[in-house]
Amino acid sequence: MSKTPDLALRFAGIKLRNPLVLLSGTAGAGREIKKLVELGRFGALCTKTVTFQPRPGNPPPRIAETPSGLVNSIGLENPGFARFLEETAPGLRSLPLPVIASIAGNGPELSRMAEALTGAGPAGLEINLSCPNVGGAFNPTAPTEIERLLREVRRATGLPLLAKLPPDFYRIGDLARAAETAGCDGLTVANTLPAMVFDLKLRKPRLGGITGGLSGPAVLPVSLYLVHRARQAVGLPIIGSGGVHDADGAVSMLLAGAQAIGLGTVNFFRPLAYREILQALAEFRTAGPGRRKPTP
Amino acid sequence: MRDYDTLILANRRPAGVDDCRRLLLRRPAGFTPRPGQFIQIEVNRAGTDPLLRRPFSIADLQPETVTVIYRVQGRGTARLAERRRGEAIRFLGPLGKDYPAADGPCLLVAGGMGAAGLLFLARRLAELGRAGSATLLLGCRDRNGLFFRTAFQKLGVRTVCATEDGSAGRAGLVTDLLRNELNRDRKPVVYACGPAAMLAGVHEATRGTGIRAYVSLETVMACGSGLCRGCAVPTRAGYRMACTDGPVFAAEEIDWKAYVENA
């Protein structure tokens, strides 16, 4: 048997044992999911986004299934920053992988949270710039706005800083450059796609929050496009996020230009998929182009 | 909680009922659920449409087998109904909180498929020698829904039935049966599972009487394990998660108006 290749990498200054990253909002803060998967076999975990004030989240139903996809309108439900800092952050270091804390808010809130989290447990920060389920201050859209916001956060922390970009097809390159100019160390590309689902019997939207965000296998080709465009624009390392659920999707993410591969919705329907994906990544590293066995 | 890979031993239609199936799974070693807990069953082994697992109560547990009884409702359960004996199938579990134990007489109140989960509770009561002090009130649309009745009777549980169309048992709703039952002098503990409006009726009938009532709630779920925050239930203390804080709640905890509106 040949030696399995080392999949370790440095991503935005964080040492990952392999490129697999559990995505924000699909893995909690590690406490529940560690009963389900071997956390020590992942590269990193991004915690559920926290905001400065607690948010109750959207009214139910919050979940609607679509062909090969999932539309969610959770509405950034979270207990607020004070509780996260006190109850969750201290335990993060004892998990067997680096944890990246996801935060969202306006400039002053983000800076306060980033400063308080520095040295408090997380190995890095991810700024969630795009939640389709909430409006206003949480959703800057122009590259200039995003750059200003990220500059402010950059001044507040020395932690590795990732920007999680919205899936803006036309401006993804500009957004990536804005994050780079602002001093970010890496990108997550992208978030869920804005979406809607109707109940035809009741003739009304199926989600309590009316609109939501689409994730899961259905979005993979779109995420590959977004990663590819962001890669053309900047040299920052990228976590490719959207639709990966098997070996082929994971390898495609690398081919599109990502350094790390996000796993989100798959944790809900096939939580052990990472085993097969890791095997395929090892084969991908050893074999050259054209020599990888296609998945049967 | 674990992700188990096991075998389908049977997946057949109970006699006389078209839209239901009894799914028999090989019980994996170490799988020890309690009545009221549920599992997330993979309906689609290889493909991605339908995508998500579906939540089901455990209807019976034997040393070698796990039974689930389900109604073919939409795309997910239709796909599950196509699965054959001998096929491998994954499930996640046991999930959620179980029915709190109580001394004294138990009143099980079931609407439609809600009887599935209560059957496991009845089995546990029978094992404890308490079936004789338990009563099942079962409400269904028509007589086809009553196929559960004999399973409870076999365990020694007294059963009273109502059908909405009057084709069997009393004509009317299970909550009418409940009011009659509560007029008798005993103070039972109530365990209820069924449609939202029925459960709200159980709360109406028991509130302020000092009778403890526990309800098992159903919501759409994605993860089933507390990761997605998708299964929000409105309670008097804000949203709680059906999959981890429930599915069994004390009836008085629930914000019934909001729950019935959103169900």
Ligand SMILES: Cc1cc2nc3c(=O)[nH]c(=O)nc-3n(C[C@H](O)[C@H](O)[C@H](O)COP(=O)(O)OP(=O)(O)OC[C@H]3O[C@@H](n4cnc5c(N)ncnc54)[C@H](O)[C@@H]3O)c2cc1C
């Ligand atoms: C804890 C728990 C235990 C359950 N136990 C059983 C059981 O023992 N037997 C059984 O037959 N069913 C049970 N259910 C309900 C079962 O999960 C749904 O009927 C099933 O998910 C529907 O899937 P579908 O793809 O066929 O329907 P879909 O096409 O997804 O939907 C069809 C209809 O069912 C509704 N629905 C979808 N998912 C759910 C859900 N999770 N709960 C309630 N309504 C839903 C939809 O709003 C829609 O109106 C349980 C649900 C929960 C949450």
Ligand SMILES: Cc1cc2nc3c(=O)[nH]c(=O)nc-3n(C[C@H](O)[C@H](O)[C@H](O)COP(=O)(O)O)c2cc1C
């Ligand atoms: C239920 C759910 C909740 C999510 N919550 C968050 C969140 O709090 N913050 C965030 O940045 N992204 C959140 N996301 C987006 C995911 O992190 C990920 O970017 C997206 O789902 C695409 O990847 P996937 O197809 O692998 O799921 C959420 C996604 C889902 C499905």
Ligand code: FES
């Ligand atoms: S179904 Fe995901 S948190 Fe309950």
